[in-house]
Amino acid sequence: MSDDQPVAVVTGGNRGIGREVASQLADHGFTVLLGSRDRVKGEQVARQLDASGAAVHACRIDVTDQSSVEEAASWVRQRFGQGVVRRTGERLTYRAADV
Secondary structure, rough: OOOOOOEEEOOOOOOOHHOOOOHHHHHHOOOOEEEEEEEEEEEHHHHHOOOOOOEEEEEEEOOOOOOHHHHHHHHHHHOOOEEEEEEEOOOOEEEOOOO
16 A cells, blocks of 8 residues: 555445445555454455455444444554544544644
């Protein structure tokens, strides 16, 4: 991932609309953090969408569980650097911190 490559957190990314959004974002140059309540299912879809493993990464998250959201935010910060992960209703946003 380059410093200027955008990062998108997609919840519900292992199926349906979320999966399609994740696929299209990856196709448009985003690093995609594919959120799924079931990590194994998320990892399977991440591999299907990105065989090289460079652009799509599975992340376990349940947006109805605050502790799950906090764990996912911590994982994102550890793996992709300091940033801001916000939960707004059922939408998460991630913005790299200004350096």
